Amino acid sequence: MKFFKSLSTGQRTIALSLGFMLVLSIVRLFTNADDLTSSGTISSTLRVATPILLAGLAGVWAERVGIVNIGIEGMMIIGTWFGGYGAWKWGSWAGIGLAIIAGSLVGLLHALATVRFNVNHVVSGIAINILAAGTTEYLSIIFFKGQQGGGESQSPAGKGGYGQFDMPFLSGGRIGSWRSPDMMGWIEKKHNLPLLPDLAGFVRGLCSDIYIPTIVAIALVPITAYILWRTRFGLRVRSSGESPQAGESLGVPINRLRYQAMAISGGLAAFGGAYLSCVFTSTYRQGQTGGQGYIGLATTIFGNWTPFGVFRGAILFGFPSALKFRDEKNVPALLLVIAVILVAASIVSLLRNKHLLATGLLIGAAVSAATYFLVDAVPQEFVAATPYIVTILVLAGAQQQLRPPAHAGIAYRAGENH
Amino acid sequence: MKNQRLQRMLVTSASSLLAVFVALCICAVILLITGKDPIEAYKTLFGAAGDTKVLQGALNRATPLMISASAVAIGFKMNLFNIGVEGQMRVSLLATAVAGAAIHLPAPIHVLFCLVVAMATGALWAAFAGWLKVKRGVNEVISTIMLNFVALSLVAWAFDAFFRVDSATGSLLVKTKELPSSAWFPDIVDRRLNGMFFVAVLVLVLFYVLVWKTKFGFQLRASGANPGASRVTGVNPKRMIMISMLLSGALAGLVGMRSLLGDVHAYQNNLAEQQGFNGIAVALLGRNHPLGIFISALLFGYLGEASGRLQLIDIPKEITTIMTGIIVLAVVIINEAVKRWDDRRIQHKAALALEAVAVAA
Numbered sequence: 045m046k047f048f049k050s051l052s053t054g055q056r057t058i059a060l061s062l063g064f065m066l067v068l069s070i071v072r073l074f075t076n077a078d079d080l081t082s083s084g085t086i087s088s089t090l091r092v093a094t095p096i097l098l099a100g101l102a103g104v105w106a107e108r109v110g111i112v113n114i115g116i117e118g119m120m121i122i123g124t125w126f127g128g129y130g131a132w133k134w135g136s137w138a139g140i141g142l143a144i145i146a147g148s149l150v151g152l153l154h155a156l157a158t159v160r161f162n163v164n165h166v167v168s169g170i171a172i173n174i175l176a177a178g179t180t181e182y183l184s185i186i187f188f189k190g191q192q193g194g195g196e197s198q199s200p201a202g203k204g205g206y207g208q209f210d211m212p213f214l215s216g217g218r219i220g221s222w223r224s225p226d227m228m229g230w231i232e233k234k235h236n237l238p239l240l241p242d243l244a245g246f247v248r249g250l251c252s253d254i255y256i257p258t259i260v261a262i263a264l265v266p267i268t269a270y271i272l273w274r275t276r277f278g279l280r281v282r283s284s285g286e287s288p289q290a291g292e293s294l295g296v297p298i299n300r301l302r303y304q305a306m307a308i309s310g311g312l313a314a315f316g317g318a319y320l321s322c323v324f325t326s327t328y329r330q331g332q333t334g335g336q337g338y339i340g341l342a343t344t345i346f347g348n349w350t351p352f353g354v355f356r357g358a359i360l361f362g363f364p365s366a367l368k369f370r371d372e373k374n375v376p377a378l379l380l381v382i383a384v385i386l387v388a389a390s391i392v393s394l395l396r397n398k399h400l401l402a403t404g405l406l407i408g409a410a411v412s413a414a415t416y417f418l419v420d421a422v423p424q425e426f427v428a429a430t431p432y433i434v435t436i437l438v439l440a441g442a443q444q445q446l447r448p449p450a451h452a453g454i455a456y457r458a459g460e461n462h
Numbered sequence: 463m464k465n466q467r468l469q470r471m472l473v474t475s476a477s478s479l480l481a482v483f484v485a486l487c488i489c490a491v492i493l494l495i496t497g498k499d500p501i502e503a504y505k506t507l508f509g510a511a512g513d514t515k516v517l518q519g520a521l522n523r524a525t526p527l528m529i530s531a532s533a534v535a536i537g538f539k540m541n542l543f544n545i546g547v548e549g550q551m552r553v554s555l556l557a558t559a560v561a562g563a564a565i566h567l568p569a570p571i572h573v574l575f576c577l578v579v580a581m582a583t584g585a586l587w588a589a590f591a592g593w594l595k596v597k598r599g600v601n602e603v604i605s606t607i608m609l610n611f612v613a614l615s616l617v618a619w620a621f622d623a624f625f626r627v628d629s630a631t632g633s634l635l636v637k638t639k640e641l642p643s644s645a646w647f648p649d650i651v652d653r654r655l656n657g658m659f660f661v662a663v664l665v666l667v668l669f670y671v672l673v674w675k676t677k678f679g680f681q682l683r684a685s686g687a688n689p690g691a692s693r694v695t696g697v698n699p700k701r702m703i704m705i706s707m708l709l710s711g712a713l714a715g716l717v718g719m720r721s722l723l724g725d726v727h728a729y730q731n732n733l734a735e736q737q738g739f740n741g742i743a744v745a746l747l748g749r750n751h752p753l754g755i756f757i758s759a760l761l762f763g764y765l766g767e768a769s770g771r772l773q774l775i776d777i778p779k780e781i782t783t784i785m786t787g788i789i790v791l792a793v794v795i796i797n798e799a800v801k802r803w804d805d806r807r808i809q810h811k812a813a814l815a816l817e818a819v820a821v822a823a
Contacts, residue, residue, distance in 0.1 A: 114607075161799070166543055168794070170743075171787050171788075176787075177783060178782075178785075181780040182780040183496075185780065342608065345604065426615065428615050429614075436608050436612070439604065
């Protein structure tokens with residue numbers, strides 16, 4: 045325990061990740077669910093997690109500036125439509141660009157309502173979700189119906205794809221015309237070894253078949269962290285979310301910042317939407333987002349309103365879905381993973397003299413393990429509900445550890461002391 | 463005093479009307495931009511009011527909206543935002559469909575039994591959010607959104623795993639076991655207007671009496687308006703939160719009953735979809751007042767019913783969804799503006815009165 049506490053945050057993260065890897069590796073050896081840590085699963089997780097990640101970052105930008113954004117889902121929907129339209133007319137990158145512009149405008153609308161007109165943030169967000177759904181359905185009928193490959197609820201296929209990227213040596217990428225050896229792929233196939241193939245699968249998954257928009261999205265995590273915590277603009281944004289009166293007294297233009305941050309938030313959410321309609325697939329479909337905007341909102345909370353936390357949440361929430369995409373048979377192995385983690389958590393809380401919590405966690409572990417031996421398949425509804433249940437549990441159990449921006453969602457008018 | 467209240471009511475109704483008017487104007491612009499004739503569109507949309515069938519359909523569609531709007535409004539009165547009406551409704555739909563089909567009772571008692579089960583299960587699901595708020599301090603907006611999705615998955619799974627009955631006729635639509643006819647809620651106009659309409663009106667009347675004419679209602683409104691002050695007078699805010707959440711959930715349970723007991727008589731996927739969610743817009747436009755809710759529910763019910771006619775003249779009926787979104791946004795913006803204007807007016811009046819006193823002295 046003492047040793048663990050002496051580590052820095054970064055070291056702790058690495059230690060915990062390695063520990064998690066070890067658990068996965070043991071469970072994989074035990075259950076023969078080889079896909080649990082295969083490079084395919086990892087890269088598929090990245091693909092599933094990207095829109096959630098972008099929606100979560102949208103939540104971070106909005107809430108950090110002090111505006112609750114329930115409208116992320118609506119902004120994503122707008123993103124899927126304009127992404128699909130742009131990709132069909134001009135190509136896939138144009139789709140993403142158009143989506144970001146449209147999303148920023150919707151973000152500005154939310155800012156206009158909440159900042160200029162002082163509307164309740166939740167109400168405005170709900171209105172935006174209704175508006176977005178109605179607008180996209182209306183526009184689809186006007187623009188896509190009757191076009192080749194298009195229809196009332198679907199756009200024609202987009203033009204052109206995105207460059208895919210393979211790292212040389214690690215995952216057999218090309219240098220010029222020479223194909224380098226796929227070293228990680230070779231290690232990954234040695235399924236009988238512990239840990240090594242898992243690590244190899246992890247590394248290979250991170251650097252093979254990666255779409256360039258995925259790389260951009262992941263790069264936005266450190267970029268957001270840098271802007272919000274290392275620049276003057278970021279400090280001002282956060283002051284607007286923590287205590288706008290204090291910021292205002294120092295001459296920070298709170299209202300302008302809120303418009304700017306909401307435009308960024310809307311653009312990010314719409315990028316997430318466009319990822320679904322231009323990268324993950326090549327057409328817009330009605331209802332494509334399927335509540336991922338709300339999962340993004342959940343990762344904002346789960347990630348304690350920080351970009352890296354959101355990234356962790358997006359990976360965690362994306363992993364079960366990715367596993368299911370690969371092969372339904374692998375999902376039950378996750379129950380064992382959960383059981384092992386719960387046992388570990390139980391031991392930790394026992395060391396901290398929290399006997400009741402330790403007992404509860406142990407019972408949870410037993411239930412989870414028993415379920416693994418009793419069922420053949422985990423119903424997909426449970427996989428779908430996981431992010432929401434986890435978020436409720438986190439909110440209910442770890443409220444002390446969460447620190448939302450103090451002024452998020454509270455009515456504020458520049459020049460008036462409330 | 464009476465005069466002032468009347469004045470305020472007039473201002474409120476005028477601002478709601480203005481919101482609808484603004485939405486109509488913006489939608490007209492959208493229609494124009496996309497190459498459709500707005501005058502033709504509105505003629506068709508509102509011309510349908512002459513048709514009795516459309517009006518009956520509008521009342522039928524307004525039924526669940528009145529109930530879900532009451533569920534939302536009772537939370538609002540307490541400053542609680544129950545976005546979870548949709549999820550609470552879904553849980554109660556499946557529970558009622560299963561419980562109602564499992565037993566046999568004489569007709570009126572069977573219907574009553576179903577309504578009670580619906581209210582109980584809706585309240586139970588809402589109790590989660592209430593408990594999280596009271597005991598763990600979890601914001602109800604977030605918890606009800608999350609619980610909506612949990613309800614959706616849970617109900618879909620339970621339906622699929624335990625309660626679905628594959629139809630003998632080979633229809634693709636799977637349902638639960640059909641309710642015996644003793645549990646059916648009778649129609650007023652055959653296949654057009656269900657008797658649940660009267661239940662919805664009764665809910666609105668009871669809502670009015672409870673919130674404005676009882677001690678509990680007074681405490682509820684006081685606790686919502688100023689939790690600190692009402693706590694000093696002995697009102698336990700946590701108890702009020704829990705009770706209003708339970709009431710809201712119980713009403714949410716009733717929302718889907720027009721579709722279940724009065725129309726399909728079994729649970730199926732997509733049954734009564736969005737009816738809980740749409741109550742939010744109705745409650746906002748109706749300013750959380752029973753009379754306002756009644757009128758707004760009729761308006762939205764009418765828009766939903768008449769929008770089909772737009773397709774006959776080649777205009778997507780989704781324009782009415784856009785209209786709903788704009789109405790919600792416009793009504794809150796206008797309310798906020800009017801409130802500020804009203805505050806300034808009162809301040810100005812008070813200042814004048816003070817000045818008069820000073821001059822007299």
